[in-house]
Amino acid sequence: SQTIHQWPATLVQPVGSPLSLECTVEGTSNPNLYWYRQAAGRGLQLLFYSVGIGQISSEVPQNLSASRPQDRQFILSSKKLLLSDSGFYLCAWGFRANYGYTFGSGTRLTVV
Amino acid sequence: TQLLKQSPQFLSIQEGENLTVYCNSSSVFSSLQWYRQEPGEGPVLLVTVVTGGEVKKLKRLTFQFGDARKDSSLHITAAQTGDTGLYLCAGGAGGSYIPTFGRGTSLIVHP
Numbered sequence: 001s002q003t004i005h006q007w008p009a010t011l012v013q014p015v016g017s018p019l020s021l022e023c024t025v026e027g028t029s030n031p032n033l034y035w036y037r038q039a040a041g042r043g044l045q046l047l048f049y050s051v052g053i054g055q056i057s058s059e060v061p062q063n064l065s066a067s068r069p070q071d072r073q074f075i076l077s078s079k080k081l082l083l084s085d086s087g088f089y090l091c092a093w094g095f096r097a098n099y100g101y102t103f104g105s106g107t108r109l110t111v112v
Numbered sequence: 113t114q115l116l117k118q119s120p121q122f123l124s125i126q127e128g129e130n131l132t133v134y135c136n137s138s139s140v141f142s143s144l145q146w147y148r149q150e151p152g153e154g155p156v157l158l159v160t161v162v163t164g165g166e167v168k169k170l171k172r173l174t175f176q177f178g179d180a181r182k183d184s185s186l187h188i189t190a191a192q193t194g195d196t197g198l199y200l201c202a203g204g205a206g207g208s209y210i211p212t213f214g215r216g217t218s219l220i221v222h223p
Binding site for chain 1: 142143145147152153154155156157160162198200202203204205206207208209210211212213214215216
């Protein structure tokens, strides 16, 4: 069965520090991978998506970046965090928008 | 840009009551999904509807896709405290990789 792992669950980082969030998928090959951010329990903001190794599309210009070094690994990074980067970050995988997506359990990031 | 509007934004009811939440768009979607998200967790896919007029049931939850595939509804019968959460709808268009998400309906069911 397919599973998705996302870590860490919570993170408190000072302003200006780097960030690395990791997401891995098991049980499937060549999935589309996504990073979302969710503010205050509301809608999802798509940050990045990837349809293959090394292929990254950015939806929102900001100081975050994403990488996909392996087929089932997706990493969200920042060189210097801002207060506005605080939020709930979700990784997801799927194949087509029609079929729905599987989400990780999320990372609560607080930048202080 | 395709948009999905969910209503109501917030809903607070007593256990045992019935409720309906809506997801509307001016655009046609080839499919629509409903997710439930509990606090501190990721959304969990409940159902996908793909045919106009389609109705799917999941225990006490009934999902309907509009005939024109522009809207959907979620009806919960005899709500329970375990139904508490954020309900998100998401639409898929053709071969798109990117779903369009609504902003969600936050449901609280009081005992």
